[in-house]
Amino acid sequence: MNVHHDPFADLPPADDMPPDDRFGPPHNPFLEDAVPRASRFFPASEWSGKPVPPREWLVRDLVPSRTVTLLGGDGGTGKSLLALQLAYAVATGGAWLGRGVAGGGALFISAEDDEAELHRRLADVVQSSGGSFDDLDRLTLRSFAGEDALLAMLDRSGGVLLASALFHEIEKRIAEENPALVVLDTLADLFPGNENDRAQARQFVGLLRGLAIKHECALLLLSHPSLSGLNSGSGTSGSTAWNNSVRSRLYLERVIQDGYEANPDARLLSTKKANYGRNGGEISVTWQGGVFVADAPETGLDRMAAGAKAERVFLKLLAAFTAQGRRVNGNGGPTYAPKMFADSAEAEGVTKRAFKAAMDALYNKGKIRNETTGPASRPVTYLCMGDA
Structure with missing residues (x-):
């Protein structure tokens, strides 16, 4: 007579066994033994008449x-x-x-x-x-x-x-x-x-x-x-x-x-x-x-002086580049004026960012303008002196 042997009969009680994925999810003592929270719920009306705490x-x-x-x-x-x-x-x-x-x-x-x-x-x-x-x-x-x-x-x-x-x-x-x-x-x-x-x-x-x-x-x-x-x-x-x-x-x-x-x-x-x-x-x-x-904070007069210098150098370099037949533009790309001028040995320490701000100011003052030339199929836009 064949007697069926239970393969789990010799195993220790489940509580003494290490976690094993074959028998369900692993035992997680961090979740099971967690201390219940003691949350404090309260009505917002509790703050009535109390001063608002300052930001620390x-x-x-x-x-x-x-x-x-x-x-x-x-x-x-x-x-x-x-x-x-x-x-x-x-x-x-x-x-x-x-x-x-x-x-x-x-x-x-x-x-x-x-x-x-x-x-x-x-x-x-x-x-x-x-x-x-x-x-x-x-x-x-x-x-x-x-x-x-x-x-x-x-x-x-x-x-x-x-x-x-x-x-x-x-x-x-x-x-x-x-x-x-x-x-x-x-x-x-x-x-x-x-x-x-x-x-x-x-x-x-x-x-x-x-x-x-x-x-x-x-x-x-x-x-x-x-x-x-x-x-x-x-x-x-x-x-x-x-x-x-x-x-x-x-x-x-x-x-x-x-x-x-x-x-x-x-x-x-x-x-x-x-x-x-x-x-x-x-x-x-x-x-x-x-x-x-x-660093010492920059004053309004400092910013005005720096802006005036950037505008002066921008106009100086635009005139020099134009005299040399080197066209620059205000829209970007290889001939972008702020970049070309910042890379020049005559930039006097003015940065590309400062030249960009100066260019915007000079546009607004009418001291520079865009000129377009070439056929309608391939127009070329470049910067030139304005009429102001």
């Missing part, structure tokens, strides 16, 4: 408190130094790029630079300000160069980010010191997932934003742009969720026009996103003596 800033219009700001920049541009200068200003109650900052403690965490490099950079910052290392008891540094610096880990499904042991260590330090600013340098060393994955990007920023809200601090996260973000000037990298998830995004870049960098020490800090302020703001800075210094 670390640096007004640039770095808001209680949230995450993303500071991007290509490698070697100087974003780590700029962030270190901000941490120094917060810890000493000073100014950053000529702007006031909220005073308090600062925690600077670097996964790129070792302690010796941080020491050298901070020494330049201290010297430039006329201060002393004795004044920096509220600035805490930690280098993870050469160490595991991941602030999160992926669960077994590979889709959920969980805070790492290092994350909890840093949060404990934040709770102890109560800093006004936490700097994390850089995203590539701290994030364990795929930067093109929208869900993972949002989860990671959510973890950091939770820190900022809970401990009432500004969190500055440094990042590198992708090649396309670098070439386009957007400064982005990976999923659009990085830009969408943060409340503020700044970008530090070199000043390059038409492939030429006139001043290797010049940088431009621009506001690419500002949920609580105005987009498009720009701060020109120059590297001097180991630190970045804000």
Whole structure:
């Protein structure tokens, strides 16, 4: 008599078995053991008669408190130094790029630079300000160069980010010191997932934003742009969720026009996103003596003088090119006047952008005009002096 043997009879109870896809979805303790949320729902009428809380800033219009700001920049541009200068200003109650900052403690965490490099950079910052290392008891540094610096880990499904042991260590330090600013340098060393994955990007920023809200601090996260973000000037990298998830995004870049960098020490800090302020703001800075210094703001008279010079040089070059039989046009292409003039040895330092603004102004004043020649099938339009 044949007796059927159950192949599963000798297996241990299901609760003692490891997860196996053959027997259904894997056991996920992160979901099953989760603590129920204690959400607070309330009617908006609860705010009746209460004052509207003011917006809290670390640096007004640039770095808001209680949230995450993303500071991007290509490698070697100087974003780590700029962030270190901000941490120094917060810890000493000073100014950053000529702007006031909220005073308090600062925690600077670097996964790129070792302690010796941080020491050298901070020494330049201290010297430039006329201060002393004795004044920096509220600035805490930690280098993870050469160490595991991941602030999160992926669960077994590979889709959920969980805070790492290092994350909890840093949060404990934040709770102890109560800093006004936490700097994390850089995203590539701290994030364990795929930067093109929208869900993972949002989860990671959510973890950091939770820190900022809970401990009432500004969190500055440094990042590198992708090649396309670098070439386009957007400064982005990976999923659009990085830009969408943060409340503020700044970008530090070199000043390059038409492939030429006139001043290797010049940088431009621009506001690419500002949920609580105005987009498009720009701060020109120059590297001097180991630190970045804000350039003197251009006055209305400065702009008028620069515009007048650009118009004068434009007319001078147009006359010279016309006398040489070299036609230029105002519409683009190989003979585009602003480009041709900017490339001339007689440009007197006027840029292509300035020549474009001058050309528009001269059109409006009637000092230049378009002339068209040639057959109707192939007309040629070029610039010539106007009648004004």
